[in-house]
Amino acid sequence: MMNVNSINLQTFIPVLLFLFILLCIGFYAAQSVKNNSDFQKEYFLGSRNLGGVVLAMTLIATYGSVSSFVSGPGIAWDLGLGWVVFAAPQIITGFLILGVVGKKMAVLSRITGSLTVIDIIYKRFNSKTLSLLLALVLLIFFTAMTVGQFIGGAQIFAAITGLDYKAGLILFAAVTVIYTSGGFKAVALTDAACAILMLTGMFLLCGIIFDEAGGLDSIMSKISSINLNSEGVSRNLLPDADGALPYTLLFSAWLLVGFGTIGLPQSLVRCMSYKQTSDLHRAMIIGTIICGALMIGMTLLGVFARAVIEELPQNGTDSIIPTLIVTKMNPFLAGATLLGPLAATMSTVSSLLIAASSAVIKDIYGTFLGKNSADHSGKIRTLSIITTYTVGLIALLLALFPMDIVAWVNLFAFGGLETAFLMIILLGLFWQKMNTLGAFLSLGAGSISYITVMSLHINFLGFHNIVVGLFFAAVFAVIGSYIGKSNDEKTLKTFFPHKY
């Protein structure tokens, strides 16, 4: 098989080809930005032109990240089918956000001229301070998540190609930032390409696992014989991994990676970017088919990998999938399979970067500092692209020289974003009584409670702490809405026309 200590040139062939294709797509899409007179609408939202297929692919690619390919299956190798139970809520993730808020977001985005999620929130609650706070929350969490993705991607890149960690990181990070600076359409189209590679990566892994292990029967009988509990049953076959995954944790996964995903700003912005309702409908179906297949499939492959890699490698569960690829596949195939996690990383990063840029330019510079007028538009073009490069560079530096605090923030970035945004968006869009004070209190109480319990490692009966964060975010949203005064009639008429 492969010499694990030297650079494998053959692994580079599919990788370099893919990176080149992504740059081409980015360049092609960037032409739309050059030719469009409404720069911001095209750069941050692709002029709301996404079709159903690309919408589905960009949602999935943005959501699925390096952990879907590396750390997730690694944990599944260890704990067994119970980890698939933890991942299972993602069978609803493909249609949930689109079905619940997709149409309202699209309609309101057009009526109010909003190009970002925070923009819509600003139009609803009319508070510049709220916009600033949400933009800062978004920036901090997105940067930490990007760094996490960069590190994860660089590790598997190095493991499979043999290239130095820093060199590989700079290579794919640079490509990602360059094509992201082409704008939203570049991000969406490259996301679609990445989603395809994520699927092929999964199928290649599936092939090698079944090939090496000799079929499902053989795999399952190997798994039944390990980690036996007191009743002689393998914990890898039990939904709660014989107690390692409490049912309370498994229930709360339906909030964390299920219902709570409605609050993710990087997904919400895509709800404003499609062209027609038929595109939304198509994306719901395609999204469900692909997202479920990827999430359940990759996790299950991690479980099955137990029959191929029988002992825990030196570097822990994160190295299971890389070890599998390096030791069992020929170099070219290994390079092609590497594209799965690499594509997952790059697609997530590109979406986070473009959204972070929009938060700086539209929400902080534009809304909070009030520099939205047309006079600034030429300057804004340059500033937007510089911002994309700057955020990307900061994340790259933090990945080249890792700091503990960034890893720490990344741990609660996902839940933190859901806690900050979910109730504000859901209640803001569907409940007339929700007001500005409610939004502030929701953000404050939710974020503080979530960060506190996560930092102090407090745990209630095994429930994931997202339950705490969302509970306080909801309760204080309601409290604030009853104490404070309602938003003005003009705003409410815009957001709830059917009630007037």
Added chain:
Amino acid sequence: MDKEALSTLITAAIITVYFWLTVLIFKDDISLTLFSMPLWFVLSCIGGYLLSIVAVIILVRKFMKNFSLTDFDDERKQH
């Protein structure tokens, strides 16, 4: 749009309930297998996945309506 949001939530809830029923009912007998895998797993995870596809197709075809989004582009210019 509120009705469709509710329909979506109900669909998601039905899938959630189906998932947990199949796990809780079948989890205690590991000897029950289907395609070499534990029955609780095949019904809840694989079955749940297939159910989600059927459910979303029904949701979209029967409960969601098309309307023109460009109508709202014109409205914006009046604001």
